[in-house]
Amino acid sequence: MSSNIDLKALWQQQPAGDKPDIKAVIKKAMGIKNKTRNKLIWTNLVLLATVVLIIYVGVNLDTRVLTTTIGVVLIVFAIVAFMIVSNGLYMGLFKSHPETDTFTYLAELMSIQKKQQFIQTRVLKLYFLFLGLGLFLYMIEFERKMSFFWAIVSCVSSLGWLAFAYFYITPRVFKRQQADMNATIAKLQAINKQLHESEGAQ
Amino acid sequence: MQSENKCSILKNPVSKQSKQNKGMSFEEIYDTYYSKIFRVCMGYMNDHGRARDVTQDTFITVWQKLDQFRNESAIGTWIFRIASNHCLRQLEKQNRMPPGEMPVELEDKPPPDTEGQVQLLYRCIAELPEIDRIIISLELEDVKQAEIAAITGLSETNIRVKVYRIKEKLSQKFKKYEQQY
Numbered sequence: 001m002s003s004n005i006d007l008k009a010l011w012q013q014q015p016a017g018d019k020p021d022i023k024a025v026i027k028k029a030m031g032i033k034n035k036t037r038n039k040l041i042w043t044n045l046v047l048l049a050t051v052v053l054i055i056y057v058g059v060n061l062d063t064r065v066l067t068t069t070i071g072v073v074l075i076v077f078a079i080v081a082f083m084i085v086s087n088g089l090y091m092g093l094f095k096s097h098p099e100t101d102t103f104t105y106l107a108e109l110m111s112i113q114k115k116q117q118f119i120q121t122r123v124l125k126l127y128f129l130f131l132g133l134g135l136f137l138y139m140i141e142f143e144r145k146m147s148f149f150w151a152i153v154s155c156v157s158s159l160g161w162l163a164f165a166y167f168y169i170t171p172r173v174f175k176r177q178q179a180d181m182n183a184t185i186a187k188l189q190a191i192n193k194q195l196h197e198s199e200g201a202q
Numbered sequence: 203m204q205s206e207n208k209c210s211i212l213k214n215p216v217s218k219q220s221k222q223n224k225g226m227s228f229e230e231i232y233d234t235y236y237s238k239i240f241r242v243c244m245g246y247m248n249d250h251g252r253a254r255d256v257t258q259d260t261f262i263t264v265w266q267k268l269d270q271f272r273n274e275s276a277i278g279t280w281i282f283r284i285a286s287n288h289c290l291r292q293l294e295k296q297n298r299m300p301p302g303e304m305p306v307e308l309e310d311k312p313p314p315d316t317e318g319q320v321q322l323l324y325r326c327i328a329e330l331p332e333i334d335r336i337i338i339s340l341e342l343e344d345v346k347q348a349e350i351a352a353i354t355g356l357s358e359t360n361i362r363v364k365v366y367r368i369k370e371k372l373s374q375k376f377k378k379y380e381q382q383y
Binding site for chain 1: 228229232233236237240241244245250254258261262263265267270271280283284286287288290291319320323324331332333334336342343344352353354355356369372373376
């Protein structure tokens, strides 16, 4: 019996259920897309405002100490570099090409995943390094004018906050994402292998 | 303000006119291809809720990209490509989002009762490797093998061989399950 199974006839019998109202679907999807875009714009605006404020303070400071200037430059560099890299990734996500063939699309997906992983590991580390170093250099001038006690308090609280963010908050947030991403990359590679084996078998 | 923008996306006559292809409006494309795309997604996932979500995702992409479609391939090939790639993309979403959450939550109806053999077929297909699932789903959906080749990026000869082997594998699985139950 099994050798005579009409697979196509069976396949066609699968009911698709009620078709959702496509206008409502699109409206909601566009809403989600707008929300994501707005969130990205707001993040950029906050970072940009921070950069402008730091530059403004840096320019208007009556300082002759080189460490303060270097500190400002490092902080601004850290924020701007992080903005450029992460925006580049998000733009890439918005511009993926699901209309290409499976071969090409898989390669694109893997590239996006690897970029995301790169940002969450190396770029973020460099961001914290430059930010911490910049902050430390920036504060030297002011701490020298403070009493020993307040200099220690100000140094420990600002660098301590950065260390807390780097060693506690960030790893907790990214640990799960990294595990998901590694699993996805492994799975994508396995599918890619299926495609390459198929071509190789010819 | 934002909701006004959203509504204008759908009402704007210019954008509506541009969402046409060879005389087929987006709505006609949706009506013609919904069931086909749903079955391909079911073949890949064998999960009613997820298949429905991915079908919706597919048509959202079709709506967004229809202006860019340049008739380099048949519209069907183009839509099936988008659907296959969205199926592959589910790998990423599986861990992040429970089924039925994107983008429109329909009334949570139980999946329709289907005949035992139909269920068995979809179950057997879902057990195949991912690329095989896509190939056999398209083949059973009556997509020409040349088009399947264009969708997957594999050669037509390869598709022909693969379809033959997958059908054999499916028949064996059927036999095995029929003996069990």
